[in-house]
Amino acid sequence: MTDLTPVLSATWDAEQSWKLSTYESHGGYRALKKALGMDKNDIVQAVKDSGLRGRGGAGFPTGMKWGFLPPDDGGPRYLVVNADESEPGTCKDIPTMLSAPQVLIEGVAITSYAIGCNHAFIYLRGEVTHVYRRLMQAVREAYAAGHLGKNIHGSGFDLDVTVHAGAGAYICGEETALLDSLEGRRGQPRLKPPFPAVAGLYARPTVVNNVESIASVPAIIDRGVEWFTSMGTERSKGMGLFSLSGHVERPGQYEAPLGITLRELLDMAGGVRGGKKLKFWTPGGSSTPIFTDEHLDTPLDYESVGSAGSMLGTRALQIFDETTCVVRVVTRWTEFYKHESCGKCTPCREGTFWLTQILKRIEGGQGTEADIQQLLDTCESILGRAFCALGDGATSCISSSIQYFREEFEQHIADAACPFDHSASALFDYDAPAKVTEEAHA
Amino acid sequence: MTYDADTLAQLRKDADEILSRYPVKRSALLPLLHLVQSVDGYVSPDGISFCAEVVDLTSAEVSAVATFYTQYKRRPNGEYQVGVCTTALCATMGGDEIWRQLSDKCGVGHDETTADGKISLERIECNAACDYAPVMMVNWEFFDNMTPDRALRVVDDILEGRDVKPTRGPHKVSTFKETERVLAGFEDGKVDEDQGVGDPTLVGLKIAREQGWEEQR
Numbered sequence: 001m002t003d004l005t006p007v008l009s010a011t012w013d014a015e016q017s018w019k020l021s022t023y024e025s026h027g028g029y030r031a032l033k034k035a036l037g038m039d040k041n042d043i044v045q046a047v048k049d050s051g052l053r054g055r056g057g058a059g060f061p062t063g064m065k066w067g068f069l070p071p072d073d074g075g076p077r078y079l080v081v082n083a084d085e086s087e088p089g090t091c092k093d094i095p096t097m098l099s100a101p102q103v104l105i106e107g108v109a110i111t112s113y114a115i116g117c118n119h120a121f122i123y124l125r126g127e128v129t130h131v132y133r134r135l136m137q138a139v140r141e142a143y144a145a146g147h148l149g150k151n152i153h154g155s156g157f158d159l160d161v162t163v164h165a166g167a168g169a170y171i172c173g174e175e176t177a178l179l180d181s182l183e184g185r186r187g188q189p190r191l192k193p194p195f196p197a198v199a200g201l202y203a204r205p206t207v208v209n210n211v212e213s214i215a216s217v218p219a220i221i222d223r224g225v226e227w228f229t230s231m232g233t234e235r236s237k238g239m240g241l242f243s244l245s246g247h248v249e250r251p252g253q254y255e256a257p258l259g260i261t262l263r264e265l266l267d268m269a270g271g272v273r274g275g276k277k278l279k280f281w282t283p284g285g286s287s288t289p290i291f292t293d294e295h296l297d298t299p300l301d302y303e304s305v306g307s308a309g310s311m312l313g314t315r316a317l318q319i320f321d322e323t324t325c326v327v328r329v330v331t332r333w334t335e336f337y338k339h340e341s342c343g344k345c346t347p348c349r350e351g352t353f354w355l356t357q358i359l360k361r362i363e364g365g366q367g368t369e370a371d372i373q374q375l376l377d378t379c380e381s382i383l384g385r386a387f388c389a390l391g392d393g394a395t396s397c398i399s400s401s402i403q404y405f406r407e408e409f410e411q412h413i414a415d416a417a418c419p420f421d422h423s424a425s426a427l428f429d430y431d432a433p434a435k436v437t438e439e440a441h442a
Numbered sequence: 443m444t445y446d447a448d449t450l451a452q453l454r455k456d457a458d459e460i461l462s463r464y465p466v467k468r469s470a471l472l473p474l475l476h477l478v479q480s481v482d483g484y485v486s487p488d489g490i491s492f493c494a495e496v497v498d499l500t501s502a503e504v505s506a507v508a509t510f511y512t513q514y515k516r517r518p519n520g521e522y523q524v525g526v527c528t529t530a531l532c533a534t535m536g537g538d539e540i541w542r543q544l545s546d547k548c549g550v551g552h553d554e555t556t557a558d559g560k561i562s563l564e565r566i567e568c569n570a571a572c573d574y575a576p577v578m579m580v581n582w583e584f585f586d587n588m589t590p591d592r593a594l595r596v597v598d599d600i601l602e603g604r605d606v607k608p609t610r611g612p613h614k615v616s617t618f619k620e621t622e623r624v625l626a627g628f629e630d631g632k633v634d635e636d637q638g639v640g641d642p643t644l645v646g647l648k649i650a651r652e653q654g655w656e657e658q659r
Contacts, residue, residue, distance in 0.1 A: 003655040006647045010656070013644050016634065076465070088529050088568040095643045098610065119465065126476070126513050127569055129582040129621055130611040133633040140629075162463045165625045167472050167511035170567065184471030184497065186510040202466055242646075245572035246531055252573045252642030254649075268649055286530065318531050318572065332530035336567055342510075426536035427576065428589045433542070 002260040004268070005231055005239045007219050008212065009255045012099040018134050020141035023102035029147055031218035035110045036155040043114035043221065050220045050228045051237030056082055056173070056210025057284065057313045058389075059236075059302045062217075066115050068197035069205045077205040079112050079120040080182065080196075081214055083135075084166055084173040086125055087285035088336060089316030092241035093211035095253055097124070097131045100215075101138035105161065107214035109147055110221055112159050115207055119160045123178050126165040135163045170340035174388050175208040177342065188344045189388040212241060231257040236301030240315055246281075247273045247321035247425070259304070262317060263296040276321040280404065284313015286333045287393025289400035290326075310400070325420035326405045327412055330397045331359040337394035348391030351382040355398065362409060365417040372402060372409050443488045449481065450492075457496045460627060467497050471507055473626045475514050480622035484515040513625075515562070520555040521617050522600050524548075525566035525579040526593070532568070536589070537576040541565060543590040544597055560601055562618075573642035574609075581621040583608035586640055610637055 011017050011026050023029070035043055048063030069077060081104065085093040097104060104122070112120045124132055139161050142148045150158050164182060171177045172187040179201050181187035200206020216238065220228050229237045236258040242265055245251045249270030256265070262281065272278050280290045283300060289310040291298070298308045305312045320329060338352040355378055361367050379395035386392055402409060411419055423432040445453065456477055460470045474496060478489030485508045494501045508514045526541040527533075548556050548563055555562040571577045574586030578593055585596060586609040599606050605614040612635035616624070624630050650656045 003653070004646050004650040006650045006656060009644075009647050012639060012647055016636075017639075019634075085570045086568060089531060089572050090568075091570045091572045091574075094570040095639075099639060099643065125570070126472075126511075126625055127566070127579065127582045128584075129616075129624055130584070130608075130633075132624060133612075133629065136627065136629050137633040163627070164463075164469075165473065165476065165627065166513075167475065167625075168513035169511050181472065182469060183466065184468035184507065186507055243573055245575055246535065250641075250645050251575075252645035254646035256646070269645070316572065320534065324534055329530045329534060332528070332533050336529050339567060422534075422538070425534050426539060427587075428536055428539075430536075430539050430590060 002256060002264050004254055004256050006255045007239055008096055008100065008103060008215050008241065009253060012095070017099045018101055018138070020102055020138070020145060023100065027222070028102055029106055031222035032106050032109050032147060033153060035113055035221050036153055036157065040114050040116065043110065046225050047114075047217060047220060049225045051232070051235070052213065052216055052220065052228070053236065053302065054210055055212035055216070055240060055314070057087065057287075059312060062209060062213050065197065065209070066111070066207055068195065069115055069207065070198060072116055075204060076119065076202075077115060077117050078201045078207070079108060079115060079117045080179065080201055080206055080208045081108060081120070081122040081211055082173060082175060082178055082208055083122050083124040083211045084178060085211070086170040086173050087287060087314050087316060088333060089243070089245060089282055089285045089318040090314040091243050091245065091316070092253060092314065094128060094131055096211060096215055096241070098134055101134045102142065103215045103218060104211055105138050105142045105147070107217040108161055109142075109152065109159055110217050111207070111209070111214055113157050117207070118158050119162070121182060121201070122161065122163045123172070123182055124163060124165050125172075126167045132163065132165050139163055169342075170336075171342040171390055174390065177388070178208065179206065186342070188342045233259040233299060233301045233303070235303055236312075242300065242315045242317060244269050244317045244319060246319035247276065247324070248319045249273055259299040259301040261297050261299055265317065266296075272319060272321050276323065279320050279322045279324055280326060280401070281320060282313075282316060282318045283310050285316040286318070286336065287389070287396055288313040289396045290404065292404050321425070323420070323424040325418055325422070326401050326408055327359070327363050328418065328420070328422070330401045331356070331363045333397045334359050334394065337390065341390060345387035345391065347382045348386040348394065351378055351386075351391065352394050354378055355394070359398075362412050363418060365412060365415070367409075367413040369413060371413065372406065376402060443491050445488055445492070453477070453481065453492060456626070456628070461496070463627065468499070471497050471499075471504065472511075475508055476622050476626035479515065479519070480619050480626055482518075483619055484518050518555070518559070519618050520562035521560050522615065523562050523564060523579075523581050523618050524597065524600070525564040525569070527567070527569055527575070527577045527579070528565045529568040531572050532576045535575040540576055540578065540588055540590050540593045544593055547594055547597055556601070558601070561597065574640060580606060580608065580615050581618055582625075583611040583615050585609055608637065610640055611635070
């Protein structure tokens with residue numbers, strides 16, 4: 001049995017948890033003061049030694065990313081926090097910023113000091129008004145208390161922080177698209193190399209890190225590397241927020257060491273709703289291949305999930321029970337990718353369009369035997385051939401669902417209809433209207 | 443541009459404030475477009491000219507950016523943007539049925555506005571609140587754990603001119619234009635308003651406390 005380890009979430013139930021005074025009364029900004037007395041290289045080394053890996057999905061070692069910055073040439077270098085949380089199923093950074101924005105600001109201050117950045121940006125998705133209010137206030141309060149601004153706590157270190165709201169585009173979660181968007185352009189990914197560490201924001205050396213990665217830094221500095229590495233597995237250190245959603249009795253945020261299993265989490269969450277059977281789930285958002293009940297005991301760390309055929313991603317555990325039509329879910333995810341494809345590269349732009357056409361045909365009972373192979377072939381034409389990871393991610397749910405539930409696709413084709421009652425998977429009762437054709441996204 | 447002198451003066455003042463946040467002018471474009479929506483209720487031709495002038499771009503370049511992002515509206519938007527999440531998880535949990543009933547009730551489809559200009563309906567993509575599914579957003583405030591009845595009541599209240607209250611957010615939802623001003627980076631004094639933290643946000647923390655697993659920070 002693995003214990004939960006609330007660190008980032010530890011103050012979320014405090015009165016006005018988002019205020020600076022609340023954060024400070026729980027030890028907030030102790031780490032910044034400690035960091036300002038440390039050698040910058042020692043901070044980078046500590047984060048490297050902690051084994052902290054990017055919490056935004058890719059799992060790249062955070063300290064190593066910082067270490068890629070070229071030597072200081074006297075010009076500006078930037079930290080950009082990726083707060084564009086949009087991967088379907090992912091809902092961890094939003095509650096973090098809503099309930100404890102100061103932990104992110106403290107992380108930004110420490111990281112900026114460590115990498116020699118004097119102007120940091122937080123790129124928040126635009127569709128969360130109250131979160132933006134909380135971040136703006138957090139920055140304002142931090143300036144007033146001297147945690148940001150000129151000569152922070154007498155250290156001679158200056159830092160400005162700009163909180164920036166996007167305007168609705170999933171692709172801006174891709175780090176180079178985010179940078180283009182922050183520069184006031186259409187959010188389309190850039191060719192790499194050069195990587196942002198070399199030529200990022202305004203073509204200057206830039207570190208782009210996820211909210212949860214940066215928010216983990218104060219605790220690592222405050223409590224030490226040993227404390228952090230005491231949690232997790234051999235190569236996946238520390239704690240992380242696991243977000244359970246869907247057909248589960250008590251959905252929500254469970255902060256636990258990496259390596260916990262879905263079986264353990266489901267036990268705490270009261271199991272699948274109404275004692276129903278687990279059908280499929282995503283370990284890390286819709287871009288990670290789906291799992292089934294075979295994978296209940298797969299440790300949720302980067303290596304174990306990878307070797308079981310998926311990715312840890314953002315630990316967005318979307319749970320679907322036996323009432324769910326996998327074809328319907330996969331069709332809807334594919335419509336998402338089609339809608340969010342930035343249009344820059346042909347495989348993704350055209351591929352997601354055709355995948356949607358074929359899937360809607362199958363779901364609607366007009367599919368043919370050849371359609372399943374056509375889906376797999378089209379996925380093959382996208383995977384590894386798209387400009388960025390969005391295209392790859394779009395294929396994951398299709399190929400994995402055909403791998404595990406091929407007979408369900410075949411049944412839609414053979415019966416010329418969906419065998420499921422969609423109302424059974426809703427959380428409320430309603431009379432299913434006579435087969436409505438669901439309106440497509442515009 | 444057809445803005446009157448006062449409006450233009452205020453826009454210029456706000457634009458200067460936005461420009462001051464960035465080392466490079468063009469970075470101000472996204473917040474400037476939000477600012478334009480806070481005045482015109484959409485990205486108007488005037489607004490495009492204004493942004494182009496402020497950041498030294500052509501109006502074609504500004505339009506190219508504006509049309510990329512779904513939050514920028516190309517036609518006058520309703521006073522309330524009502525979005526029902528119909529991405530896979532919310533759709534499965536009931537979002538599709540909520541959408542069907544709201545669309546019936548309002549008599550409009552996706553990206554359309556009621557004749558009285560009150561509501562623009564939208565099928566939105568995942569809004570990062572999956573642990574509260576099915577989710578609806580009104581002017582980008584959270585309406586968690588929706589049912590058709592609850593969603594219809596919200597829409598009724600809007601249509602009849604009553605305030606609506608999100609589940610996590612301020613005491614009442616601001617208008618679309620007021621919201622867009624916040625998204626342009628101007629605080630509105632509602633930051634400390636709170637409807638309490640929802641159970642899903644705290645569920646793990648609560649279990650850890652009950653079990654005595656809590657990490658002491």
